[in-house]
Amino acid sequence: MTAVPGNEKSPIAMELARKQKSISVAEFFEKNRHMLGFDSLPRCLITCIKEAVDNSLDACEEASILPDIYIRVRKVDDRLVSIIIEDNGPGIQKDVLPRVFGKLLYGSRFHAIRQSRGQQGIGISAAVLYGQLTSGKPARITSKIDPRLPAYMYELKIDTETNEPRIISERVDEFFTSRGTRIELEMEAAYVRGKQSVLEYLRNTAIVNPHARITFVDPLGEKTTFERASDVLPKQPVEIKPHPRGIELGTLIKMMQSAEHGKLSTFLNSEFAKVGGYTAENICKEASIDPSADPVELAKDIDAVKRLMAAFQKIKVMAPPKDCLSPITEDLLKKGVVQNHRVDFIATSSRPVNASRGNPFLVEALIAYGGDIQPEGRIDIVRFANRVPLMYQQGACAITHAIERINWKHYNLEQSKGAKLPSGPIMIMVHVASTNVPFTSESKDAIADVPELIDEVELAVRQAARELSRFLSEQKKAGEARKKIKLFEAYTKEVAQALEDLTGKPASVVEAKLTDALNKKYAKFIEDAALPETPVKDGGA
């Protein structure tokens, strides 16, 4: 028998082996912070504020509290800015607080199948890491979990070698009177105005979170408050089991390996959403597997697992439950837009729940046209994932790709030859709500081109676009009719006079009859012409 090789040594291999060492996740992101959205200086500011605001909104909703969030940005010097984000949420327990802010990949949402803004457990600790890296200063966090209890304050940094929090100081804070959490960071960043700015991010956040009040104070001390458009909290999404549709092989094997039920049919029935006893039996039959087979043993047979996967696609399983998702709803989407814009036309659509990789998702879309929307005639695409505005990488996002698949000429819009997008005073807004949004990277800028998802976005946008198409075609007809009316009116007097000469009937009578005939023929358009300049035409859903 030949000995298994492994103990041989060579100087080069030994040298290389000496250099091998594990890397802490904090060290990795310290070197690759662009992956988390920390690249340009304006963007670093948005990323930090976004991470904190997303967490505040998540925490408030989980605790059934109407969010009241305060954000302040101040210039420290030419290079540094300080930021404060304060919420009225449930606060954070003292024993977990240092790890929430001082440890990457630590959070409460990674394992839950339920819609939330946070998914990875990276966001806020990455902001702390960026702050300490560029300013050398610790983050200061103050939190209070009960108005009757004192607030406590921590100053902390992340030890990048161990990915553990390093507490610099801690004390009770008697001045922090209300319940909630305040984060103070200092960092290298730049405050800018325009489309990709903190203010724009907050404006869009307010549109899709109409139940939140958001107050922002900019570096010049100017205060902007986005008031609530609704006093009703969105329904709290419930945690669910994975849906069999689109589940991945590795995930299924992992689930089977840790199955607590001795029978495959019981395992299917208890570990998946919408799989009842009857459906479980049918799946086993389709996969030619004994329903009483042990899932742990079966996990070792890759062919059997593949057959099971195929059966998941073949056997009809009811659509995933909707209560794990929190759609904005068409009404509130419209309300949010109309509160911020003057529009000539608005239509919304919403798709039924679908599933991708075992995760339920749904798509909502809105199209607004005319008024103060993009007066220069360039389309505006506004993207949201789980009620969070996506500000960067529009070109790499499944939402944009779905819009680009549509031939917009069919919808009465202009689209130049070879152009991927239509032109016109149009805004297309899309919200993807999912228990796990498939982002292209950890910075959560763009949604990956997952086929089921891109199809649903396209269907939702097309649905609203059909309403727009009808409106534009009516507008075109009305425009033509108005032209005719004007032309007719310009010559009525002359025509009446000519008819008086020909027929002997008084011109005034003929003119009145002609005007009457005109009014009858174009009644609808004459009414439209009398409407105010920019009526909101609600296309409905």
Ligand SMILES: Nc1ncnc2c1ncn2[C@@H]1O[C@H](COP(=O)(O)OP(=O)(O)OP(=O)(O)O)[C@@H](O)[C@H]1O
């Ligand atoms: N303001 C807050 N109030 C209450 N809990 C909070 C607050 N901020 C953060 N947390 C808690 O800290 C955890 C970690 O937050 P972090 O931003 O690092 O990750 P996440 O939001 O779960 O995921 P992601 O990395 O995708 O943003 C959250 O899961 C939440 O439980």
